[in-house]
Amino acid sequence: MKIAVITAAEQVSLREEPDPVAGARDVLVRIGACGLCTMERRLYLGTKPVYPVAAGHEVAGEVVAVGAEAEGLPGSPRVGDTVTLDLLTRCGTCVSCRRGRSALCKRPQGGALSDGTVSMGAGLAELVRVPAAQAFGTGAAPVRHAVMGEPLACVTHSARLGGLRAGDRVAVVGAGFMGRLHLALAKLRGAASVGLIDISEDRLTEARDAGADWTSTPDAAVATGGKQDLVFVTAGAPDALETALALCDDGGTVVLFGAFPKELVAGVGPDAIHHHELTVLGVFSHEPEDWTEAAALIASGRLAADLDALVTAEFPLAEADAALRLAAKSPVYRVLVGG
Ligand SMILES: [Zn+2]
Ligand SMILES: [Zn+2]
Numbered sequence: 001m002k003i004a005v006i007t008a009a010e011q012v013s014l015r016e017e018p019d020p021v022a023g024a025r026d027v028l029v030r031i032g033a034c035g036l037c038t039m040e041r042r043l044y045l046g047t048k049p050v051y052p053v054a055a056g057h058e059v060a061g062e063v064v065a066v067g068a069e070a071e072g073l074p075g076s077p078r079v080g081d082t083v084t085l086d087l088l089t090r091c092g093t094c095v096s097c098r099r100g101r102s103a104l105c106k107r108p109q110g111g112a113l114s115d116g117t118v119s120m121g122a123g124l125a126e127l128v129r130v131p132a133a134q135a136f137g138t139g140a141a142p143v144r145h146a147v148m149g150e151p152l153a154c155v156t157h158s159a160r161l162g163g164l165r166a167g168d169r170v171a172v173v174g175a176g177f178m179g180r181l182h183l184a185l186a187k188l189r190g191a192a193s194v195g196l197i198d199i200s201e202d203r204l205t206e207a208r209d210a211g212a213d214w215t216s217t218p219d220a221a222v223a224t225g226g227k228q229d230l231v232f233v234t235a236g237a238p239d240a241l242e243t244a245l246a247l248c249d250d251g252g253t254v255v256l257f258g259a260f261p262k263e264l265v266a267g268v269g270p271d272a273i274h275h276h277e278l279t280v281l282g283v284f285s286h287e288p289e290d291w292t293e294a295a296a297l298i299a300s301g302r303l304a305a306d307l308d309a310l311v312t313a314e315f316p317l318a319e320a321d322a323a324l325r326l327a328a329k330s331p332v333y334r335v336l337v338g339g
Contacts, residue, residue: 003125004320004337005117006053009046012321018114020129027077027132028065029085032143032339033314034058034123036327037151038259043120044324054113056123056337060084060146063135070132077135084149084298086134086291087121103157103285124320124337136291139299144314145307147336148181152294152303153286154257155181159189160290161283162230162255166190171221171228171247174235174258175203177310177333180210182232182257184306187211188297195225197243198235200331210309218243228252236260241268245278253279310334 003017022028035058042048043055063081070076077083091097094106111119122128138146155178164170170191172182175198186194195214196207204215216224218239227249233240236258244254245268273280286294297303312332315323320337327335 001126002317003054003113003122004056004317005113006043006051006055006324008051009049010044010325012044012324014318014320017125019127022065022067022129024067024069025132026067026129027063027070027083027135029059029061029083029128029130029135030064031059031123031125031128032061032082033147033336034121034338035147035151036323036335036337039120040324041328044328050118050120052117054117054119054122054124056125057087057121058147058150059087059121059123059128060138060143060149061128061338062143064127067132076132077137081137082139082141082143082146083135084138084146084291084295085128085130086136086150086153086286086288087123087128087130088134088285090134090288101287103287124317126317133288134291136295137299138295141298141301141304143339144311144336145298145304148307148310148334149291149294149298150286151178152181152185152297153290154178155185156293156297157286157290158182158232158255158257158283159185161281162232162253164189164191164230167192168229169193169227169249171195171197171225171231171244173197173218173231173233173240173244174237175200175207175215176235178234178257179232180207180306180310180333182234183207183210183212184303185297188302193225195221195228197221197225202331206309210306222246230255232257234258236264238264241266241280245272245280248276248278250276251278252276253281256280256282311336314339
């Protein structure tokens with residue numbers, strides 16, 4: 001099969017790799033689309049210099065083979081199904097997995113191609129093998145929606161751990177791709193209102209078009225949106241935690257979703273958290289039940305318009321280089337590769 005490998009900063013080569021073979025509990029999937037996320041941008045730009053690397057962890061496609069032990073089980077994918085893929089390693093053995101927190105599995109993630117090239121998803125390819133338990137059917141939804149299963153599972157995880165309920169007043173800091181998925185999910189779940197906060201006027205305009213009840217720059221957020229029950233921080237900007245805490249009403253929750261610079265330190269008064277019964281919660285990645293929900297939402301078609309609005313461009317696999325360049329160097333929502 002063909003696979004795109006990042007060989008150095010801003011260098012991509014399309015090479016041949018033996019077709020993966022499905023084991024007894026696996027499925028083999030012909031990749032229809034792979035979304036380019038922050039990880040792929042960093043690998044391409046060289047801010048995360050791991051070379052050569054087979055990137056691409058947001059993947060969906062069509063099942064072309066099912067292993068003997070997975071075949072015919074109720075709920076198990078069948079040949080011809082469109083599936084969205086959880087490509088994480090969940091060892092089931094470490095203390096995190098045993099506690100049901102497999103997003104935090106302690107086994108190192110990633111694998112290797114036949115020549116030892118590091119694999120971090122290897123979704124910029126024609127085929128991928130995955131445990132059948134980690135392939136989730138998305139019904140009749142188009143693959144350009146199914147490919148958003150991974151980021152949407154991150155967002156259903158965020159909403160689940162954050163305790164999102166119908167009637168909540170919700171604010172989202174960051175109106176990029178992940179902020180917009182939070183907006184779509186919160187609206188679907190019956191939030192009383194959802195406001196989006198960003199420094200980009202273009203993104204705020206697009207968020208309003210997508211259904212945001214209010215939008216604001218960070219400095220005017222409290223004056224514009226008022227106090228909130230739940231604040232999702234999807235952009236790890238300096239002062240984002242302080243902005244979020246200022247927005248939080250008594251008993252409210254701040255969910256730290258986006259990655260922050262490792263060296264960043266926040267100035268937060270513990271008494272405000274104590275006195276107002278605030279919760280500050282970190283969320284990272286996703287777990288199987290989040291995938292079940294994300295795949296079902298995609299299959300239902302109820303997010304179709306939201307997901308369509310977030311596809312910035314689509315490229316064939318042969319043009320993975322151009323796709324990575326666009327994703328890394330322009331303000332995009334999602335760039336898709338493959339099919
Ligand atoms: Zn991702
Ligand atoms: Zn584990």
